[in-house]
Amino acid sequence: MSNTAAVSPRLVPCERCPLRPLSVFRDFSAEELAFVGEFKSGELTAQPGTTLFMQGTNSAHLYTLLSGIAFRYKMLPDGRRQILNFAFPGEFLGLQGSIANEMQHSVEVLTDSVLCVFPRDKLWDLYSHYPSLAYDITWLAAREEQFLDEHLLSVGRRSAIERTAFILLHLYRRAEDVGLAKDRKVVFPFTQQHIADALGLSLVHTNKTLRRLYNMKVVRWQGREFEILDWDRLAKLAVYEEADGKPRPLI
């Protein structure tokens, strides 16, 4: 853990947990709600730059991101960094640590965030007593896998401008999904370095590519304000449809 991070004494009630609406079949039952409340060991507020997990170390906790934006990444010994995915509110973080001793990736927070903290060793209790919650976790894991698949396709097979268009569209859609974006405008906490590290491009080339999109009047990104000016053009550049032309669902 770097920077400041403190356990807040005032907990968000579990009735407002962002995991709730995910429950595929029904709302949380009273019993489940009680368990979730008991399962939760605390709440964490984190400032930009806080590292939640560090590649190569252990963590006794799992987190649910209640508010804020974070990102998962891996680094090579010489410092090259690959951002694997961005995490928006509702995301479940640290599941992978439950199958390996050490975390194989790091997680860093980009904005002021609030996280719900679970002790990892209670995960089995959850699976054995609350299958619906277990199902929710699997649902989130499968969704993460879909994002990774899509991202891998981008980095492996899309050109720089296609990749850039794609990630901007993707990030906008995810932000919109959790109510952080509206009317094609978002406040993005990312720098061009984050985009470059997510796309597997150099910073300079990312800058040139973003500038190209700006000059084409497809997007505008000044300061923290990001806006999509020409959605259709952006989608076309991103190769954002299935082979049959249908738009790609965000799960």
Add this chain to the structure above:
Amino acid sequence: MSNTAAVSPRLVPCERCPLRPLSVFRDFSAEELAFVGEFKSGELTAQPGTTLFMQGTNSAHLYTLLSGIAFRYKMLPDGRRQILNFAFPGEFLGLQGSIANEMQHSVEVLTDSVLCVFPRDKLWDLYSHYPSLAYDITWLAAREEQFLDEHLLSVGRRSAIERTAFILLHLYRRAEDVGLAKDRKVVFPFTQQHIADALGLSLVHTNKTLRRLYNMKVVRWQGREFEILDWDRLAKLAVYEEADGKPRPLI
């Protein structure tokens, strides 16, 4: 589904299911075994080239790969292909279809394979009655995610020769893990086109890179026979260790 694929009348007994040793806490109980037997709706034998799932279509089934090698991939409308991961015996396939209506990727079989078929709509039964099996599925999903993370790091940040070295080491280790490789020798069903599409490289460049590894006497790959000649050199080329120098675990 392309090519031939038939449901075999002679089922592999569930006592020998490759999922069994995964059960983290204990062996399958008799009860669980009975359920798994009932859950299973049949067995599928598939020949090389068989498509198990097709991007953009629905599938009512989930599969466990009992024997054989397959690969997951995505395609762009213009035909560019990205291989997401290879599947070895023990792999669970199709989970992502449970959270989206349509499959977002395809799966094709590389060798003669046997698969255990589950009806997707019984997945919830499994979660509600057999939490240990649900846990196994989550374990496999988290493992798949780790492979994807690693792969994304490769494609995004490793050079052509690093990527190539890395995937060869990775494929060897996974084959060894399920008993398909020994003494640094494996029979690989892959063509250079598969490697190229997995690494996000062109076929020609992949060929040149493999040739470089061969000329350095690091690996040998003739016909289907693949052999690692200089493990340490290959690992070094692959940047195959953590920042602290410890070797990377295969989960």
Add this chain to the structure above:
DNA sequence: CGACTTGTTGATGTACATCAAGGTACGTGG
């Protein structure tokens, strides 16, 4: 005390030379 300079730092913008990877073409060999 407030207002105005100065220095610092992190993010962005752009030019230019270089290079890694791509694309086409045409081999070979099983």
Add this chain to the structure above:
DNA sequence: CCACGTACCTTGATGTACATCAACAAGTCG
């Protein structure tokens, strides 16, 4: 015929270098 091998040229992406710009802290002066 398909997978592999290799040559030649092209190009997309990189790396270095440096300029700009805004945010912020420190110090200075009216």
